[in-house]
Amino acid sequence: MEKRATIKDVAKHAGVSTASVSYVLNDIDKVTPETKMRILNSIKELGYQPSLTARCLSNGESRLIGICLPITEEGDIPGVLLENNPFFGEFISGIESVTRKRGYDILISGVSSNNQYKDWIQQRKLDGIIMLGVYPRSIFEEVKNLNVPIVLIDAYEEYASDFHRVMIKDELGGYLATKHLIELGHKKIALAVGSVLKSYVNSQRFEGYKRALKENGLELSTNLLFEDNVTFNGGYRIGKEMLRSGSEATAVFAVADIMAIGIINAYLEEGIKIPEKLSIIGFDNIKFGNYMVPGLTTMNQDIMEKGRIAAEMILDDLTKGSRSNHSVTLDPQLIVRSSTIPLA
Amino acid sequence: MEKRATIKDVAKHAGVSTASVSYVLNDIDKVTPETKMRILNSIKELGYQPSLTARCLSNGESRLIGICLPITEEGDIPGVLLENNPFFGEFISGIESVTRKRGYDILISGVSSNNQYKDWIQQRKLDGIIMLGVYPRSIFEEVKNLNVPIVLIDAYEEYASDFHRVMIKDELGGYLATKHLIELGHKKIALAVGSVLKSYVNSQRFEGYKRALKENGLELSTNLLFEDNVTFNGGYRIGKEMLRSGSEATAVFAVADIMAIGIINAYLEEGIKIPEKLSIIGFDNIKFGNYMVPGLTTMNQDIMEKGRIAAEMILDDLTKGSRSNHSVTLDPQLIVRSSTIPLA
DNA sequence: TTCAAACAGTTAACCGGTTAACAATATAGT
DNA sequence: ACTATATTGTTAACCGGTTAACTGTTTGAA
Numbered sequence: 001m002e003k004r005a006t007i008k009d010v011a012k013h014a015g016v017s018t019a020s021v022s023y024v025l026n027d028i029d030k031v032t033p034e035t036k037m038r039i040l041n042s043i044k045e046l047g048y049q050p051s052l053t054a055r056c057l058s059n060g061e062s063r064l065i066g067i068c069l070p071i072t073e074e075g076d077i078p079g080v081l082l083e084n085n086p087f088f089g090e091f092i093s094g095i096e097s098v099t100r101k102r103g104y105d106i107l108i109s110g111v112s113s114n115n116q117y118k119d120w121i122q123q124r125k126l127d128g129i130i131m132l133g134v135y136p137r138s139i140f141e142e143v144k145n146l147n148v149p150i151v152l153i154d155a156y157e158e159y160a161s162d163f164h165r166v167m168i169k170d171e172l173g174g175y176l177a178t179k180h181l182i183e184l185g186h187k188k189i190a191l192a193v194g195s196v197l198k199s200y201v202n203s204q205r206f207e208g209y210k211r212a213l214k215e216n217g218l219e220l221s222t223n224l225l226f227e228d229n230v231t232f233n234g235g236y237r238i239g240k241e242m243l244r245s246g247s248e249a250t251a252v253f254a255v256a257d258i259m260a261i262g263i264i265n266a267y268l269e270e271g272i273k274i275p276e277k278l279s280i281i282g283f284d285n286i287k288f289g290n291y292m293v294p295g296l297t298t299m300n301q302d303i304m305e306k307g308r309i310a311a312e313m314i315l316d317d318l319t320k321g322s323r324s325n326h327s328v329t330l331d332p333q334l335i336v337r338s339s340t341i342p343l344a
Numbered sequence: 345m346e347k348r349a350t351i352k353d354v355a356k357h358a359g360v361s362t363a364s365v366s367y368v369l370n371d372i373d374k375v376t377p378e379t380k381m382r383i384l385n386s387i388k389e390l391g392y393q394p395s396l397t398a399r400c401l402s403n404g405e406s407r408l409i410g411i412c413l414p415i416t417e418e419g420d421i422p423g424v425l426l427e428n429n430p431f432f433g434e435f436i437s438g439i440e441s442v443t444r445k446r447g448y449d450i451l452i453s454g455v456s457s458n459n460q461y462k463d464w465i466q467q468r469k470l471d472g473i474i475m476l477g478v479y480p481r482s483i484f485e486e487v488k489n490l491n492v493p494i495v496l497i498d499a500y501e502e503y504a505s506d507f508h509r510v511m512i513k514d515e516l517g518g519y520l521a522t523k524h525l526i527e528l529g530h531k532k533i534a535l536a537v538g539s540v541l542k543s544y545v546n547s548q549r550f551e552g553y554k555r556a557l558k559e560n561g562l563e564l565s566t567n568l569l570f571e572d573n574v575t576f577n578g579g580y581r582i583g584k585e586m587l588r589s590g591s592e593a594t595a596v597f598a599v600a601d602i603m604a605i606g607i608i609n610a611y612l613e614e615g616i617k618i619p620e621k622l623s624i625i626g627f628d629n630i631k632f633g634n635y636m637v638p639g640l641t642t643m644n645q646d647i648m649e650k651g652r653i654a655a656e657m658i659l660d661d662l663t664k665g666s667r668s669n670h671s672v673t674l675d676p677q678l679i680v681r682s683s684t685i686p687l688a
Numbered sequence: 689t690t691c692a693a694a695c696a697g698t699t700a701a702c703c704g705g706t707t708a709a710c711a712a713t714a715t716a717g718t
Numbered sequence: 719a720c721t722a723t724a725t726t727g728t729t730a731a732c733c734g735g736t737t738a739a740c741t742g743t744t745t746g747a748a
Binding site: 398 | 725726727728729730732733734735
């Protein structure tokens with residue numbers, strides 16, 4: 001209830017000027033050990049906490065890093081992110097683990113209308129931004145000249161090279177996933193994928209799928225290709241469709257675990273056994289893939305590491321004052337559990 | 345790259361004082377429509393964005409709401425939260441949905457050492473706090489006098505009444521869950537629970553379990569009680585233990601879905617059928633309960649709603665300037681899926 | 689001994705807003 | 719006609735820090 005102590009209070013209490021207090025706060029060597037001691041004592045005695053707001057106003061650093069999530073008209077974080085949610089939490093956790101130590105906080109915001117991002121960044125004077133998800137191109141044009149380090153996650157688009165990027169080798173992931181199925185003897189391998197047109201991540205994984213088929217002399221067959229939303233329900237619909245149409249597939253590569261789980265549910269619901277009747281491999285390695293039966297074979301992407309790297313990119317820029325754009329591409333790893341078995 | 349326009353630039357451009365600009369920014373009726381127009385035009389022309397930092401410094405409102413998560417020594421958000429993660433994302437999403445409209449941002453932080461919370465709140469001048477998880481009591485003593493609205497989520501402890509609270513009827517939830525099993529004809533109903541000693545949530549659900557047994561003339565048997573961490577692995581260990589010891593249980597109430605899933609995995613792994621050999625009901629209604637086979641019967645708690653309510657409590661305090669502590673207790677609902685069936 | 693540099697500390701302007709107090713003009717009441 | 723009261727606007731202090739420029743004292747080198 002009592003007013004918080006300010007730097008003036010400390011100065012008065014220690015019998016010095018505010019400048020001297022500021023110097024000891026910022027570890028600037030301009031004060032004798034004795035005075036420093038006296039000031040430190042006053043600080044402790046008054047329970048003084050410097051105001052980050054004031055500091056920000058005066059030196060322009062907010063020590064705030066923003067995380068942007070695209071949101072839908074309904075005001076929600078979109079299904080993709082929400083359903084993939086383990087994702088979200090782990091990602092934040094990765095970021096937090098590096099920012100916290102350095103005194104930065106993270107600000108989370110879903111922003112809807114196109115240019116509110118810019119407003120947000122400016123009004124809050126964010127020191128850096130991490131952008132998750134797909135946005136209309138115009139946003140990047142706006143945001144490019146803001147002179148703020150920006151990290152794009154999983155962005156392949158051509159303009160993305162204007163920013164820092166963290167991604168994984170999606171093509172390789174698609175390739176390895178498909179190859180795993182091929183090595184198990186499967187010849188008829190379906191693909192469950194989101195919009196290849198709108199999402200580079202999807203199209204890259206699709207490319208990997210095609211490459212694996214080609215390298216192994218398998219033909220690309222359009223009736224093994226299924227496109228729907230990258231959600232549980234999207235996968236579920238694909239599963240139902242495969243069953244309805246009597247698909248010849250003996251295995252399927254789903255570009256996301258959540259889709260794979262949808263497919264599995266569609267099959268199990270009709271009493272059709274997995275992996276006996278259909279081997280299935282996902283992508284992402286979300287926690288629940290390990291918590292279900294059968295355990296989901298998948299391509300691992302280290303989402304926490306993604307967060308860590310993104311945060312470090314920003315902090316590096318901030319300390320070095322540089323602004324060269326780096327791009328880190330992580331390797332996916334095959335994780336074999338029990339949803340894939342050799343072709344009978 | 346160009347310097348951002350400040351209020352002074354706008355004032356100069358419109359040929360008025362900064363005070364007038366400030367008045368139109370804050371919708372204070374002290375300016376003729378014509379002047380207002382002129383100022384508005386200048387604002388648009390210069391692409392002016394008021395600095396929230398400066399505003400905060402001058403009027404003391406940061407428009408920042410903090411979300412506290414306890415973290416472990418290793419620096420991670422603790423397993424409970426991470427594994428329960430759909431939880432986390434949905435919760436944030438609920439908060440965001442109300443704060444965004446009102447111009448508040450949310451700041452997320454895991455804080456480890458005891459009193460860093462206080463520092464964080466003060467340094468960032470947070471307008472409100474939402475605290476998730478269990479903390480040492482001393483933290484609340486520290487934080488109580490900060491004159492900041494605080495909402496505790498799922499806190500039963502006696503000191504909790506000094507703050508706003510959002511929780512669900514845990515005792516009722518435990519009761520209804522157990523009653524559901526009893527109504528299916530089960531007599532030997534096991535309980536999988538976390539530390540009843542340390543967590544009121546656990547003890548409340550345990551109370552509900554006991555009440556249901558008692559009301560139905562069933563005896564409380566200690567060898568049907570299993571205590572372990574509220575995690576997948578905790579549940580898994582319990583499942584293994586039940587099998588190893590040849591437990592007579594035909595049904596089990598797990599105080600969290602994530603535990604229930606662990607138990608299910610332990611059973612399925614050994615080829616023992618669920619729900620045929622063991623009916624199981626969880627608690628929380630995490631998304632994956634619906635995405636698995638068998639679908640998990642559970643007690644729903646609307647986590648998004650929890651977030652919404654918590655945010656509204658804070659914003660109400662902020663607008664009304666009052667500080668009376670409210671407590672909202674939500675009702676859990678039984679959601680029957682396929683992991684529970686009548687006793688054969 | 690003398691002058692320059694190093695040291696320890698202070699003063700005051702500044703960051704970008706808000707707002708109480710004031711001034712000048714217009715409107716209204718009696 | 720003469721105040722009292724709105725109305726519209728400005729001035730300047732303030733929020734709580736940072737930091738360039740300055741002052742006064744020591745130290746050291748020539």
